[in-house]
Amino acid sequence: MSVIKTHQLSKIYNGSAVAVHALNKVDLHIEEGEFTAIVGPSGSGKTTLLNIIGGLDNATSGDVEVAGKDITRMSENDLIDFRLHNIGFVFQAYNLIPVLTAQENVEFIMLMQKRDKKERHERAMSLLKAVGLESQADKRPSQMSGGQQQRVAVARALASRPRFVLADEPTANLDSVSTSNLLDIMARLNQEEGTTFVFSTHDQRVIDRARRVITLEDGHIVSDETKA
Amino acid sequence: MILRLAWRNLWRNRRRTFITIAMIVGAVVLSVTMQSVQNAMYDRNIDNMVRFSKGYIQVAAAGHKEDNTLETSVDLTPELREKILSIKGVRGILPRIQNFGLAALDTMSKDVMILGTVPEVEDEQTGLKKHVIKGEYFKAEDQSVMVAKGLAKRLQLSVGDTIVIVSMGYHGNSANGKFPVKAILELASPELNKRVMYMPEALAQRFFSLGTHVSDISILLDDNKKSLEISKEMQSVLGDKYEAKHWTELLPELKQMVEGDAAGGYIMYGILYVIIAFGVFGTVLMMLSERRREFGVVTAVGMKRRLLAIIVVIENFISGLIGAVAGMILALPGVLYLKYFPVNLAGQMKEAYEKIGFEPLILADIYPWILLENAGLVFLIALGLSIYPVVKILKIRSIDYLRS
Ligand SMILES: Nc1ncnc2c1ncn2[C@@H]1O[C@H](COP(=O)(O)OP(=O)(O)OP(=O)(O)O)[C@@H](O)[C@H]1O
Ligand SMILES: [Mg+2]
Numbered sequence: 002m003s004v005i006k007t008h009q010l011s012k013i014y015n016g017s018a019v020a021v022h023a024l025n026k027v028d029l030h031i032e033e034g035e036f037t038a039i040v041g042p043s044g045s046g047k048t049t050l051l052n053i054i055g056g057l058d059n060a061t062s063g064d065v066e067v068a069g070k071d072i073t074r075m076s077e078n079d080l081i082d083f084r085l086h087n088i089g090f091v092f093q094a095y096n097l098i099p100v101l102t103a104q105e106n107v108e109f110i111m112l113m114q115k116r117d118k119k120e121r122h123e124r125a126m127s128l129l130k131a132v133g134l135e136s137q138a139d140k141r142p143s144q145m146s147g148g149q150q151q152r153v154a155v156a157r158a159l160a161s162r163p164r165f166v167l168a169d170e171p172t173a174n175l176d177s178v179s180t181s182n183l184l185d186i187m188a189r190l191n192q193e194e195g196t197t198f199v200f201s202t203h204d205q206r207v208i209d210r211a212r213r214v215i216t217l218e219d220g221h222i223v224s225d226e227t228k229a
Numbered sequence: 230m231i232l233r234l235a236w237r238n239l240w241r242n243r244r245r246t247f248i249t250i251a252m253i254v255g256a257v258v259l260s261v262t263m264q265s266v267q268n269a270m271y272d273r274n275i276d277n278m279v280r281f282s283k284g285y286i287q288v289a290a291a292g293h294k295e296d297n298t299l300e301t302s303v304d305l306t307p308e309l310r311e312k313i314l315s316i317k318g319v320r321g322i323l324p325r326i327q328n329f330g331l332a333a334l335d336t337m338s339k340d341v342m343i344l345g346t347v348p349e350v351e352d353e354q355t356g357l358k359k360h361v362i363k364g365e366y367f368k369a370e371d372q373s374v375m376v377a378k379g380l381a382k383r384l385q386l387s388v389g390d391t392i393v394i395v396s397m398g399y400h401g402n403s404a405n406g407k408f409p410v411k412a413i414l415e416l417a418s419p420e421l422n423k424r425v426m427y428m429p430e431a432l433a434q435r436f437f438s439l440g441t442h443v444s445d446i447s448i449l450l451d452d453n454k455k456s457l458e459i460s461k462e463m464q465s466v467l468g469d470k471y472e473a474k475h476w477t478e479l480l481p482e483l484k485q486m487v488e489g490d491a492a493g494g495y496i497m498y499g500i501l502y503v504i505i506a507f508g509v510f511g512t513v514l515m516m517l518s519e520r521r522r523e524f525g526v527v528t529a530v531g532m533k534r535r536l537l538a539i540i541v542v543i544e545n546f547i548s549g550l551i552g553a554v555a556g557m558i559l560a561l562p563g564v565l566y567l568k569y570f571p572v573n574l575a576g577q578m579k580e581a582y583e584k585i586g587f588e589p590l591i592l593a594d595i596y597p598w599i600l601l602e603n604a605g606l607v608f609l610i611a612l613g614l615s616i617y618p619v620v621k622i623l624k625i626r627s628i629d630y631l632r633s
Contacts, residue, residue: 057529057628077626078534085531092529092631095522100237105230112230113531161531 003066004164004197005031005054010063012049012220023049025220026063031165031199036191038211039201045217047201048169054199055088055167056080068164085113089158091168091200096154097142103129103153104138110160128156132186148179155186165197172207184210231536235543242519249512250552253611256505257556258563260498260603262593265564267494269594271487274587276453278483279476281355281417284323284447285456286463288313288473293445297329297342299399302442303471313448316466318459320451323350324443326433330396330404332426334384341380342424343396345433345443354449357414357427364388364412371429373411379422381413388413392426398437406436448473502610509611513545517618524622525630538622542615549611553604560600567593 012024023046031037039047052058053065056072057080065073068087075083084090097106107125116124129135132152134145142150151171158166168187172180184207191198200207208214216224239246279285290303303309305324313322326345331338348367352358358366367375376386386392391407398404408428416422434440448463450456456475463473477484528534571592574582579589 052628055529057631081528081531081533081627084529090526090530092526096526098234098523098527100234100241109230110530113533113536157530 002033003030004033004068005029005199006064006066007054008064008066010050010053010065011061012046012053012058013061022220024053024060027220027222029215029222031197033164033197034191034195035197035199035213036188036211037199037213037215038208039199039215039217040203040208041217041223043203046220047217049220050217051167051169051199051201055090056084085110085161087164089161089163089166089196091151091154091158091166091171093170093173094147094150096157097150099142102139102141103134103145103149103156106142106153107157107160110157114161124160125156128159129153131190132156133182146179148175148182151175151179151183152186155183155190159190159194159196163196165199168198168200170201170203172202172204177206180204180206231540232543235540235547238540239544239547242516245512245515245519246548249509249548249611250555252505252508252512253549253552253607254556254559256501256607257553257604258560259501260607261557261560261600262563263494263497264599264603265560265593265595266567266591267490268596268599269568269592270587270590271490272594273590273592275476275483275487277588278480279453283445283474283476283479284354285450285453285476286448286460286473287445287476287479288322288448288463288467288471289445291470291472293472297327298397299326299328299437299439299442299444302326302399302439302444303446305441305443305446309467309471312466313446313463316459316463318451318455319448319463321350321449323347323354323447323449324430325445325447326428326430326437326439327444328396328433328437330394330426332380332384333393333395338395339380339383340424341394341426342421343394343426343428343433345428345430345437347430350449351427354447360414360416361412362415364410367411367427367429369429369431371411372432373409374432375412375414375427376410377422377425378413378415379419380424380426381410383423386410386413394426394436396437399439399442402438404437408432502607505607506610506614510614510617513614513618516541517621521630524625525627525632528625529627529631534623534625537625538619541618541622542612545612545615549608552611553608556607557600557604561595564593564595567591568595 007027007029010024010027011022014021014023027050039050041047049058053060054067056067060073064071070083072080072083098109101109104125107128108121111121111124126135126138129138132155134149134152137145137149145153172183175183187198188210190196202208213227215222288303290301293301310322313319324347328343330341330343332341348369352366362378367373374392376392381387384392388410390410392410393407394405396404416425428436450459460473460475467473524537527537571590574589574591582589
């Protein structure tokens with residue numbers, strides 16, 4: 002079953018003097034359990050696509066169906082709630098609340114979901130263990146490296162038991178060791194927990210780890226390859 | 230966790246929070262000090278002036294005129310005395326007689342204001358004894374008088390001399406007499422110094438054939454702050470044959486001056502509060518721009534905007550409360566100092582104060598309501614400024630905040 006479906010999805014930015022067609026009639030299906038990279042040159046529309054399927058931005062035209070729901074016409078408040086229960090996000094940087102510890106950052110999302118304290122605590126600790134940061138649970142973001150922060154962000158994205166995780170260039174600010182570390186963790190969680198991951202990247206090493214690679218150019222899908 | 234989050238957010242940028250709290254503290258300290266000083270100075274100067282003139286409440290016959298004649302006197306019967314004293318909050322009465330007369334001196338005469346009063350009570354109420362510069366303060370049964378300095382000089386009188394008075398008594402009776410001078414007084418007002426002569430009450434009543442009549446009756450109270458209510462009650466108890474007047478009716482100019490000054494004070498507070506509001510608002514704007522990205526992230530991952538707004542309000546609530554409480558505490562030393570060690574003014578300030586009849590003295594008095602009112606108001610202003618971030622937060626579109 003497709004967890005994400007777009008039909009003739011277009012996005013036009015009218016901000017500046019010329020209208021920019023960031024996405025042009027994109028048809029895309031992503032199935033549950035995928036580990037998919039969106040690639041393409043700068044300005045090709047990767048971020049725009051992730052934002053729209055993540056319910057953060059509106060499409061100019063076309064339809065977006067996420068987890069069986071048409072999200073194109075939801076109000077902002079409904080979208081916030083929808084995101085909370087269905088989507089995990091890992092942004093490029095500054096993902097975490099600076100005044101909370103790693104553990105609190107992970108628990109925070111479950112608090113929003115009104116999970117009880119014991120469950121929050123146990124899941125946060127098991128996720129921090131899964132991303133290899135059990136010993137850093139009490140550290141604040143400023144006391145952790147960029148790679149560690151991104152791992153906490155992955156743990157947080159999974160904490161809410163989302164239908165899928167969207168990660169826009171999650172490794173862009175990381176060195177190669179941290180990059181492969183984060184990819185290992187994501188790949189393992191994808192396999193062990195069956196979590197669907199969709200991430201954008203420029204990095205060839207990251208592309209190599211993806212099982213499906215969708216390439217965008219000027220808002221069009223120019224190739225879509227699934228490895229055997 | 231929400232409270233913890235708010236508390237930690239408060240200290241994430243210590244400098245900003247410190248500035249916010251410092252501004253609130255400053256506003257509270259300033260406004261508390263201003264009001265404590267203003268309040269104490271009013272109380273004291275009103276007290277000085279009111280005591281020295283008619284008292285906080287004056288009872289007289291209906292239609293009484295302040296014309297220095299005995300036309301509208303009041304009969305101070307035992308029943309009337311009883312009635313007045315039975316009113317709650319009344320500590321005593323000071324009946325006074327006030328009449329115009331002439332002091333004869335060889336070939337010329339000099340106009341005199343003759344004041345009949347009860348010596349001990351008068352001293353208690355106005356501290357008249359302190360004004361004696363020569364001779365001895367008079368007693369109730371004395372047949373002698375006290376003369377103000379200027380008048381004594383004019384008449385070339387000294388203690389032990391005799392003053393000759395020609396006046397008009399009650400119901401047109403003539404009143405002529407000779408009285409030994411027991412003391413010379415130095416009064417604060419130059420106008421009074423030139424004209425006043427004091428007589429013991431009993432002597433004055435006899436001299437003017439007044440019987441038990443007096444010109445007016447000053448009422449002594451347990452608590453002068455309750456004078457307005459008591460004056461109203463007194464009027465209703467005594468009925469319309471009498472008038473019980475509050476000092477604000479007796480001294481309308483003083484009342485106006487105090488009110489005018491208070492209005493000026495409100496403008497000062499207004500300016501102070503506007504400055505503080507802008508200052509605190511600046512830190513609110515700082516906070517918003519500092520946390521823009523974070524607001525984008527937390528709402529993107531599913532935090533309700535309402536909850537985020539509540540956290541920001543809690544933050545402002547805490548910093549406002551800390552500032553207000555610290556402000557009250559820090560205002561105390563200065564105010565208490567001025568209460569116990571009033572500052573004497575000198576030079577031009579001193580003259581300016583004396584011109585309006587004020588003691589040239591800066592003093593303060595501390596009341597819980599002054600602390601609470603000012604701290605509360607500044608707190609509410611600081612808290613009220615949360616409206617802006619709240620409105621902003623409730624309209625957040627995550628994507629706009631993430632892009633920045
Ligand atoms: N808010 C915006 N207003 C106007 N134009 C925008 C906006 N966001 C993106 N664009 C334009 O839309 C196009 C696609 O941008 P997008 O950010 O999706 O590309 P991207 O593939 O993520 O690029 P990068 O690899 O640099 O992150 C670009 O031409 C960009 O300039
Ligand atoms: Mg991008």
